[in-house]
Amino acid sequence: MTTTPVTRHAPPSDRTAWPLKPLYWLGLSLVLVLIWAACSGPLGLSWQMLQSPGNTGSWQVWWQLRVPRLALGLGVGMLLAGTGTAMQGLFRNPLADPTLLGMASGAGCAVALWIVLLDGTHSVLGLYGQFIAGFVGAFAVGLFVFSLGSARQGSAALFTLLLAGLAINTLAAAGGGLLAFLANDQQLRQLSLWGMGSLANALWPAVIGLWLAAPIALALLLRSRRDLDLLQLGDLTAHAAGLDIPRLRRRVILACALGVGVSVALAGIIGFIGLLIPHCLRLWLGPGHRLLMPASMLGGALLLLLADSLARSLATPAEIPVGLLTSLIGGPYFLWLLLRESPRC
Amino acid sequence: MLSLESASLEGTPQLAPLSDHIHPGQLLAIVGPNGAGKSTLLGLLSGFRQPDHGRVCLEGQELALWSVAALAARRALVAQQERPAFAWPLRDLVALGAHCSDDGIGRTLQELELDTLATRSVLSLSGGELQRVMIARALCQLKGPQPGPRYLLLDEPTSALDIGQQQNLMRLLRRQTRCSNLAVICVLHDLNLASRFADRVWLMDRGCRIDAGSPADVLRAERLAPIYRAELDDITWDDEGSSLLAIRR
Numbered sequence: 320m321t322t323t324p325v326t327r328h329a330p331p332s333d334r335t336a337w338p339l340k341p342l343y344w345l346g347l348s349l350v351l352v353l354i355w356a357a358c359s360g361p362l363g364l365s366w367q368m369l370q371s372p373g374n375t376g377s378w379q380v381w382w383q384l385r386v387p388r389l390a391l392g393l394g395v396g397m398l399l400a401g402t403g404t405a406m407q408g409l410f411r412n413p414l415a416d417p418t419l420l421g422m423a424s425g426a427g428c429a430v431a432l433w434i435v436l437l438d439g440t441h442s443v444l445g446l447y448g449q450f451i452a453g454f455v456g457a458f459a460v461g462l463f464v465f466s467l468g469s470a471r472q473g474s475a476a477l478f479t480l481l482l483a484g485l486a487i488n489t490l491a492a493a494g495g496g497l498l499a500f501l502a503n504d505q506q507l508r509q510l511s512l513w514g515m516g517s518l519a520n521a522l523w524p525a526v527i528g529l530w531l532a533a534p535i536a537l538a539l540l541l542r543s544r545r546d547l548d549l550l551q552l553g554d555l556t557a558h559a560a561g562l563d564i565p566r567l568r569r570r571v572i573l574a575c576a577l578g579v580g581v582s583v584a585l586a587g588i589i590g591f592i593g594l595l596i597p598h599c600l601r602l603w604l605g606p607g608h609r610l611l612m613p614a615s616m617l618g619g620a621l622l623l624l625l626a627d628s629l630a631r632s633l634a635t636p637a638e639i640p641v642g643l644l645t646s647l648i649g650g651p652y653f654l655w656l657l658l659r660e661s662p663r664c
Numbered sequence: 665m666l667s668l669e670s671a672s673l674e675g676t677p678q679l680a681p682l683s684d685h686i687h688p689g690q691l692l693a694i695v696g697p698n699g700a701g702k703s704t705l706l707g708l709l710s711g712f713r714q715p716d717h718g719r720v721c722l723e724g725q726e727l728a729l730w731s732v733a734a735l736a737a738r739r740a741l742v743a744q745q746e747r748p749a750f751a752w753p754l755r756d757l758v759a760l761g762a763h764c765s766d767d768g769i770g771r772t773l774q775e776l777e778l779d780t781l782a783t784r785s786v787l788s789l790s791g792g793e794l795q796r797v798m799i800a801r802a803l804c805q806l807k808g809p810q811p812g813p814r815y816l817l818l819d820e821p822t823s824a825l826d827i828g829q830q831q832n833l834m835r836l837l838r839r840q841t842r843c844s845n846l847a848v849i850c851v852l853h854d855l856n857l858a859s860r861f862a863d864r865v866w867l868m869d870r871g872c873r874i875d876a877g878s879p880a881d882v883l884r885a886e887r888l889a890p891i892y893r894a895e896l897d898d899i900t901w902d903d904e905g906s907s908l909l910a911i912r913r
Binding site for chain 1: 736751802805
């Protein structure tokens with residue numbers, strides 16, 4: 320007997336109009352922040368300055384430094400918040416995040432390994448090698464942590480995940496220390512600048528590389544929205560409701576590894592955006608990923624660009640690494656979250 | 665028709681080979697002591713687990729060969745309770761995977777006396793309310809326009825319900841089996857509920873189905889006492905010979 324083809328009937332909420340207003344607001348804010356960030360910084364730029372024929376210096380600053388930096392911030396912010404949202408949905412846990420679970424430090428360790436042992440940063444090939452190293456590191460950690468987390472339920476899963484993340488972060492820190500010990504002066508400088516998490520390495524070839532990978536990761540995450548919603552019912556019920564769970568897991572882990580891998584390879588470890596943004600937006604928009612996922616992507620880019628503009632302006636002419644700033648905001652927020660969640664753990 | 669053809673599982677949990685058919689229009693209760701393999705059997709019937717030997721078929725075709733979407737339109741499952749991690753509004757959670765209109769969802773919520781709670785967060789619901797929400801969601805999943813019988817699998821659906829809600833739910837399920845081309849297969853611990861509402865009962869023990877038949881045939885004190893290791897009495901209470909089971913003090 321053959322299977323009767325089934326018309327996929329969209330759930331009722333799919334047929335009603337999307338509550339798009341939040342996305343408009345976030346998009347509009349993002350555009351405004353982009354314009355503001357393009358003009359602010361140690362060297363204030365205006366449209367008139369860029370238009371004046373003799374002022375090629377301003378134009379160069381804008382085109383060679385500001386624009387690629389904004390493009391990098393936009394991509395990394397979207398990827399970090401998008402992957403954070405997906406991880407929280409996949410683990411059904413509001414505390415999951417690529418940094419806490421060790422994915423970012425796994426990618427970081429692999430990139431450091433590439434910089435020091437393979438000395439691969441001197442050519443364009445070296446830059447893409449860095450991307451691949453980041454992807455492999457994040458993917459390996461993602462698979463490991465996920466297999467640990469999915470074998471347990473409820474609070475046991477939460478503790479296992481956090482402990483696994485702690486162990487991986489510690490191991491990666493030790494690995495990073497060892498690599499710093501082995502590195503020469505040039506590599507050491509590169510490692511320490513990159514390791515603090517900064518958008519300062521934004522050069523066009525790197526940014527183009529990021530934007531070749533980012534649409535794939537973002538599209539995979541956006542495609543997973545409905546499936547992530549169904550997964551909230553629990554594995555058994557979600558499967559019976561029509562969800563192909565192994566396919567969803569493969570897709571999300573692949574997208575997260577790609578997103579986190581390229582972000583870390585270029586901008587180092589910028590913590591807490593993946594935790595903070597989905598959490599705040601969930602309070603505003605509810606837990607449905609249909610709206611939460613694109614909103615998180617916009618919100619992540621918004622926060623990172625704001626933080627980067629602050630990082631460039633607060634200690635002029637020096638620059639605070641943006642990863643430091645996001646950790647200063649995100650760390651206390653995470654502690655508050657833990658305190659609030661602890662009775663349920 | 666949902667059928668088991670010598671389906672069995674090896675290892676832990678184990679399930680001895682089992683062959684039987686479940687027809688629409690039937691309310692089947694699966695009963696047995698803790699660890700008897702009731703939930704495992706439900707996992708097998710839902711297609712979440714594949715049998716190591718034998719086959720589980722829906723309409724003559726093995727469950728593994730159905731696409732997940734096609735299968736979802738024909739059978740739904742309510743697993744033992746797991747509270748969602750995030751604050752879903754009740755109505756949005758019921759709409760997940762639903763194949764019916766907003767009106768259909770509204771009617772189902774009304775039938776399960778949940779309509780007044782529709783905007784509440786599922787995190788603020790009691791265990792019993794959440795259980796009814798998950799059953800409402802499963803019923804909405806089966807309300808698609810595709811033809812053919814439906815199968816609703818429930819794992820201890822009344823474990824957190826008060827007696828009023830137990831009666832309401834079991835009456836609703838029985839009514840649906842009579843008029844909606846639906847079969848309900850539910851794991852029950854309350855033997856008296858099984859006795860009052862089920863058309864058939866499967867009795868499980870240590871991974872084997874040891875008895876199957878009408879409630880009057882299977883749910884007898886002398887039959888159940890050694891399996892549950894409990895001292896039980898039958899209390900016959902009407903002229904038709906209906907009986908209830910009572911635990912001895």
